[in-house]
Amino acid sequence: MIITQENNVTVDNVTIEEELYLPTMARIASIIPMTALEKLFYLDLPSGTSLGHRPGQFVQVSLLGVGEAPISISSSPSRSNGGLELCVRRVGDVTSAIHNLEVGKYVGIRGPFGRGFPYEKFRGKDVLFAPGGLGLAPLRSLINQVIDERASFGRVIIFYGARNPSELLFKEELDQWAQRDDLEFHVTVDRADEAWKGNVGVITTLFRKISINPRNTIAITCGPPVMYRFVLMELLGKGISNGNIYLSLERHMKCGVGKCGHCQINHVYACQSGPVFPYSEIMALEEAL
Amino acid sequence: MSLTILRKQNLNEFISALLPHYRVGGPVKLNSSYAFRDIRDPSKLRLDYPTTILPPKKYLLPVKESLFRFNLSHPQVVQEVEMDSPTVLFGVHTCDLNGIQLLDRVFTRGHIDPNYVKRREQTIIVSIECLRPCDEHSFCKSMGTLTADEGFDIHMIDLGEAYAMDANTEKGENLLKYAKINPASTEDIDRLNSVINAKWGLFSYHLEFDVSELAPLLSVSMKSPLWEELGDRCLACAACTNVCPTCFCFNVKDEIELELIRGERVRNWDSCQLDEFATVAGGHNFRESRALRQRHRFMRKGRYILSTYNHLGCTGCGRCARDCLVDITPVKVFNELYRQRETGGRS
Numbered sequence: 001m002i003i004t005q006e007n008n009v010t011v012d013n014v015t016i017e018e019e020l021y022l023p024t025m026a027r028i029a030s031i032i033p034m035t036a037l038e039k040l041f042y043l044d045l046p047s048g049t050s051l052g053h054r055p056g057q058f059v060q061v062s063l064l065g066v067g068e069a070p071i072s073i074s075s076s077p078s079r080s081n082g083g084l085e086l087c088v089r090r091v092g093d094v095t096s097a098i099h100n101l102e103v104g105k106y107v108g109i110r111g112p113f114g115r116g117f118p119y120e121k122f123r124g125k126d127v128l129f130a131p132g133g134l135g136l137a138p139l140r141s142l143i144n145q146v147i148d149e150r151a152s153f154g155r156v157i158i159f160y161g162a163r164n165p166s167e168l169l170f171k172e173e174l175d176q177w178a179q180r181d182d183l184e185f186h187v188t189v190d191r192a193d194e195a196w197k198g199n200v201g202v203i204t205t206l207f208r209k210i211s212i213n214p215r216n217t218i219a220i221t222c223g224p225p226v227m228y229r230f231v232l233m234e235l236l237g238k239g240i241s242n243g244n245i246y247l248s249l250e251r252h253m254k255c256g257v258g259k260c261g262h263c264q265i266n267h268v269y270a271c272q273s274g275p276v277f278p279y280s281e282i283m284a285l286e287e288a289l
Numbered sequence: 290m291s292l293t294i295l296r297k298q299n300l301n302e303f304i305s306a307l308l309p310h311y312r313v314g315g316p317v318k319l320n321s322s323y324a325f326r327d328i329r330d331p332s333k334l335r336l337d338y339p340t341t342i343l344p345p346k347k348y349l350l351p352v353k354e355s356l357f358r359f360n361l362s363h364p365q366v367v368q369e370v371e372m373d374s375p376t377v378l379f380g381v382h383t384c385d386l387n388g389i390q391l392l393d394r395v396f397t398r399g400h401i402d403p404n405y406v407k408r409r410e411q412t413i414i415v416s417i418e419c420l421r422p423c424d425e426h427s428f429c430k431s432m433g434t435l436t437a438d439e440g441f442d443i444h445m446i447d448l449g450e451a452y453a454m455d456a457n458t459e460k461g462e463n464l465l466k467y468a469k470i471n472p473a474s475t476e477d478i479d480r481l482n483s484v485i486n487a488k489w490g491l492f493s494y495h496l497e498f499d500v501s502e503l504a505p506l507l508s509v510s511m512k513s514p515l516w517e518e519l520g521d522r523c524l525a526c527a528a529c530t531n532v533c534p535t536c537f538c539f540n541v542k543d544e545i546e547l548e549l550i551r552g553e554r555v556r557n558w559d560s561c562q563l564d565e566f567a568t569v570a571g572g573h574n575f576r577e578s579r580a581l582r583q584r585h586r587f588m589r590k591g592r593y594i595l596s597t598y599n600h601l602g603c604t605g606c607g608r609c610a611r612d613c614l615v616d617i618t619p620v621k622v623f624n625e626l627y628r629q630r631e632t633g634g635r636s
Contacts, residue, residue: 020403021356021541021554022367064359064367065545065552069570092570106364225573252569254541257400260559261538262566264585265575267593272399286511287575287585 020257023062023108024049029083030103034169037089038134039099040074043107044083051084051109053077054116055142056248056276060256061086061098062108069094070253072138072275073112078148084109087137087169113256114275117142117246122218126155128240130231132203132223133162136169138248138275139222143177150182154216157184161203161223164191184210203227207234214239222248228289232279242280249275249288291462293470294477295445295452303468304331307377310467311413314348315379316341328379336380336447340423340606344385344534345378349392349408353557356404356541361550372407377464380445381416383437384429384604388534389414390440394598395537413460416441420488426607428495428620434604435492436485448480495620498627500601507592510626511584519622520580522615527560529609529617530586535594535602536560561585587622 026043033039045051051059053073062068069092075085090099098107119142127146131139146153158177162168168187177185186206188199199206203223219235221228228247235245251263253271263270265287273281282288295303307313313328316338323338325345357367381389396405416437419429429435437444442461446453454470456462473481498506530536540559545552559566562583567576576582594602603619610618 019357019369020400021556022369025364025367062543062554064364064554065361065543065549067543068541068554089571095570108367225575250569250573251575252567254539254559255556257402258398259395259400259402259537259539260541260556261561262540262559264561264567264593266585266588267596287581 021110021255023060023068023110025106026084026109028101028103028105028107031101034087034171035167037091037167038087038169039090040170041086041088041098041107042083043086043109045109047082050082051080051112053080053084053112053141055119055145056116056138057112057114058138058253058256058271058275059084059086059109059111059113060253061088061094062110063094063097063101064108066097067094068108068110068254070113070251070256070271071095072141072248074137074140076141076144076148078145087134087140089134111256113253114271115273115277117220117276119145122146123149123152124154126157126213126217127153128157128159128212128217128219128235130159130203130219130221130223130235131161132221132227132231133167134169135222135224135227135248136160139220140170140173142220147180147183155184155212156182157210157212158186159203159206160185160187161206161227162187162189164189165193165196186210202230204230204234207238212238212240214241218244218246220246220248225250225289232289242283243278245279247277247279247282247289249277249282251275291456292473292478292481293454293456293465294448294473295454295468295470297451299469300334300336300452301331304328304334304379306467307464310375312374312376313379314345314376325378334379336417336445338380340382340427340608340611342608343532344388344606344608345381346385346388346392346534348376348378349389349405349412350396350537350539350558353555354404355553355555358551358553361545361552372404372411375411375413376408377413377415379415379417381414381441382419382423382606383416384419384427384432384434384606385534386414386416386437386440387432387434387604388606391535391594391598391600391602392537394600398598413442413464414440415443415445415461415464418444418446418485418488420447420484421491422493423607424611426610426618426620427492427605428607429605430489430492431494431496431620432500432601432603432605434606435489446481446484448477448484451477453477453481495605495624496627497624502627503591503601503623504595506623506626506630507588509630511588513626513629515622515625515629516580516584519583519617520578523562523579523583523617524614525562525564525579525582526614527562528612528614530560530562531558532608532612534604534606534608535590538566561589583617587619590619591623 258272396402590603
């Protein structure tokens with residue numbers, strides 16, 4: 001059982017956490033290559049179990065003999081059907097080995113860990129998503145949750161930035177989002193290729209395209225460390241308050257349960273108090289951004 | 290509970306009686322220093338030791354331990370690891386007892402760590418009162434760890450010809466069934482009082498301020514120029530964290546046999562002083578400079594751990610000061626920060 005600190009919501013994940021460090025084996029049901037570096041893995045949990053996660057939480061994924069790595073959950077609870085989806089970038093030993101796996105193989109899963117988005121509090125408000133690069137992987141979980149409860153939210157705005165068109169993730173879904181009348185979807189790339197007809201420029205260039213109601217908007221951002229200060233300047237400049245801006249921070253969680261120390265931001269364990277934080281909670285932490 | 294007396298000539302017999310039933314750990318002499326070792330020959334136990342290279346933490350949080358074993362020919366199966374046998378730790382100084390009390394909080398707060406807790410539950414701690422400072426590096430008196438009234442199963446006080454045995458728990462009482470002990474007489478109690486009274490004057494305060502001021506001092510020292518000075522000197526060797534009784538950070542990794550079939554997931558001690566500690570897979574290091582890593586270490590010892598666990602992260606044992614090759618010590622760092630604050634940043 002994990003009790004989130006946000007509003008004492010009890011999340012039932014007891015079915016897959018028999019022992020703290022013992023992974024549950026999940027079968028790879030399908031693999032979708034997305035870019036040169038990223039693949040989307042659909043994983044089936046043992047029958048009768050479910051992850052019971054919140055958008056924004058992560059799992060520890062392991063390949064026995066290689067090791068374990070923290071990966072954010074890309075699927076939304078509203079669409080989880082005894083499984084989960086992980087967008088994995090091939091960047092270290094574990095993720096490289098996972099990229100070499102085929103359908104039918106098993107990976108170990110521990111979790112879900114950490115504090116996700118308190119999206120129940122966002123109902124009735126406008127929601128602005130600003131993922132950069134791989135930052136879409138954790139935000140997609142919440143974006144699809146919001147889409148599946150679309151009537152509960154006000155405007156839904158998505159600003160997505162990638163370095164170039166070939167690095168865009170979830171391309172088919174991006175097309176669907178672009179076609180929906182009830183989403184304001186804007187995408188940009190830092191550097192275009194010949195086929196690209198859309199916006200060119202860093203993600204902050206998108207913010208000038210629309211006006212928002214700063215009193216009723218929740219902003220959610222996730223991306224590489226360098227992106228945060230520029231996106232924060234835009235969001236704060238639009239008048240959104242510190243407590244209405246949420247960030248998902250990357251750290252190298254080794255245990256996921258608040259012991260090993262690798263994810264610490266000053267005294268805060270990102271694996272327990274995060275990875276999702278309202279900006280108001282981390283603005284005074286020297287090591288956060 | 291009860292205070293009893295164990296004559297020194299009966300100590301070896303006591304330990305010999307325990308050996309068939311328990312793994313017994315305690316300080317032994319190794320060349321010029323001392324270390325906690327498994328005791329097989331009771332005469333090797335040295336309860337009058339000054340300090341040990343590593344704290345007894347290693348019996349509860351081993352340098353390396355298996356989290357589970359696996360066999361790649363049946364990849365769905367993971368096996369739990371068997372724990373060590375019941376253990377008695379002899380001769381634990383009260384500074385190290387204080388460190389163990391912190392570890393108890395760390396590994397039982399929030400998620401309960403199964404490995405630590407199983408090991409802790411079958412560990413019996415026999416601590417000993419320190420009657421003289423280990424050396425010039427100990428600053429236990431400043432940190433309030435010069436004695437202890439809890440955290441042990443039995444506490445021993447050296448009365449000269451005998452030990453006073455203060456059993457504090459049922460586990461401790463039961464252990465004393467293996468010992469030839471007598472009830473403490475009025476003379477024994479008098480002797481105990483004079484021994485305890487005599488010790489306090491032998492220890493001195495090393496911090497130039499009261500320890501209750503440490504966390505507030507550190508909270509206004511985040512931008513002190515001292516961190517850069519320490520960063521310039523620090524070799525990032527991690528000796529300080531390796532010998533610390535309250536450092537509990539660890540790494541998790543898989544190790545596989547040469548036949549590439551059987552293996553285990555292990556955790557081993559790790560250090561925030563090492564380059565890769567806060568580095569993510571993509572290469573970004575969230576604590577890249579040694580200055581920031583030293584700051585993180587001292588902030589943890591005096592402030593972060595206190596705020597999370599309501600227990601200081603420094604016991605005053607002095608091990609990190611003894612082992613630092615470039616003379617970075619908690620006493621000097623804390624006192625320098627105090628002086629900087631008193632002079633408004635001008636040192």
